[in-house]
Amino acid sequence: MFTNAKRYIKLYGMFLSHYLKAVMHSRTDFIIGFLAFFLIQFGGIAFIALVFRQIPDLLGWSFYDLLFIYGFANIPRGIDHMFTDYLWLLAGNVIVEGEFDRYLLRPIHPLFQIIAQRFQPDGVGEVIIGILLVVYASIKGGIIFSPTKLLIFIVMIIFSTIIYTSIKLILSSIAFWTKRSQSILFMFYSMSEFAKYPLEIYHKFIRTFITYIVPFALTAYIPASYFLGASSLFKSLGLTILISLTALFLGLKIFNLGIKNYESVGN
């Protein structure tokens, strides 16, 4: 088991070093992607700033609170984006074109092969922006990070990332039955935008939906509200861990079930 894990880590390193080399080669591509991303983020922050020009606070949340949540949301999203971007292709043409065959012919888990197949540097920008916003909002909003709090922060980010990955895994695995599932994946993935703002501003139905059904609320608002003093550690961290592990379990189950159902294609 342990040697197996070592082997997987070594393999991932080999793939990663190759992609980093490839990124270096196409630097313009990387810079353009990076710039485009900063523009999008700038738009989002400008929007929040604009709203707060008009109203001093939103249901008791200050501008810096919102910035903190917004920044937090970017970190797990960015990490997931870096490492599991190939799931979008699994939901796209991989199954319909019979490309999945090759992953079944190698003596390592197909999911590992899919994840190792791609590294998306765009995600790095999201993580950097997220960290900058969280730091800025903490300083301005008077949130003090003790070493324990920092540790809790990191744990929450890890489990929030698992939620992102699991939701993507579940929705892209649907393609094993439907051949393609990119549109349904896109539809649900867009809901992660909701998580960038406090849940209170939404209708109860949406609140329940993004907490328990497609649990994006646990990737930003719920964990972040612990740091803003709006929620207990037990509730924020406990719920995040519980739901992320449930989602991961479901994701792996559905993925493995999908493999059994995989029908390949004719030549």
Add this chain to the structure above:
Amino acid sequence: MNEKNMIEVHNLTKTFTAYKKGKGLAGTLKSLFKREAIHIEAVKDISFDIKPGEIIGYIGANGAGKSTTIKMMTGILNPTSGYVKVGDYIPYEKRQENAKHIGVVFGQKTQLWWDLPVGETFAILKEIYQVPDDFYASQMAYFDEIFELSEFMGQTVRTLSLGQRMRADLAASMLHNPKVLFLDEPTIGLDVMVKERIRKAIKDMNQRYGTTILLTTHDMSDIEELCHRIIIIDKGKLLYDGGIDTIRKEFGYERKIVFDLRYDDATLVEQTLETLIPSVDGCQPDNTTYQLSEGQLTVNFNRNQVGVSGIMNFVLSHFNVLDFSVQDMDIEAIVKRF
């Protein structure tokens, strides 16, 4: 159960279920609620055993079920009924275990990573299959000898020519010294020189390590040069399983001439063709057949009973011939005869 078999296939059946799609918007809406299932039997009740070290030609027309069978033997597909055993494993139940001991090449599609250089591909495969360092070194030297890999070691897979890619794919499938090699159309689209090299490598691998090899092909010379035994399937059913000699005796003297003709009136050509069998020496309906389609006339005949010159004379004197070629009988034609 015979302990000595490397591959056992028993009553193997694979049925695909598809759903009929309605026509137009109304039809699509209707099929949302009521779907009509169509069952396609790709493989029907096939059984055979393969001994270690055998090279088997697995042949049939397009869509006969060859690839589906291979996909069940490699663990990609689950059979609908029946079972497959490769070495010690049921491939679709112990997929990853089975994968350690087999090598697979699909001629139509590379198994390698498009974006990786060939050299890195092998380094990664070494890790995936946990190939020991010294064996890896000797295998790479061996591959360089038979496939001349160093020619394109630094190129990415995406930039390889078809022949180079096939060499890389074959070497990749053999790196971990698998007990069984499944080669689905390993020579498709390659020129004669590359084909020859690939055949040599396959033969060499078989003699050197006693590798059991199952290969599908449309090329009769692949079969003649490599296989001791062939299995023919058609429409998912087993047609023939036996030595190559029977086939050679029966079809070895079969030749095919393809003519490109220029004509205005196809019916006139058809009428003239009806006099071919009666007027050429030795021609009988059971040893000569012909077919005309879109300006191409194909004549199949037995070289032992009918002279090539007789047929050539007849066609050249009656029609305006643009081009012609003499070929061995192809596999499709053999399958049709069964």
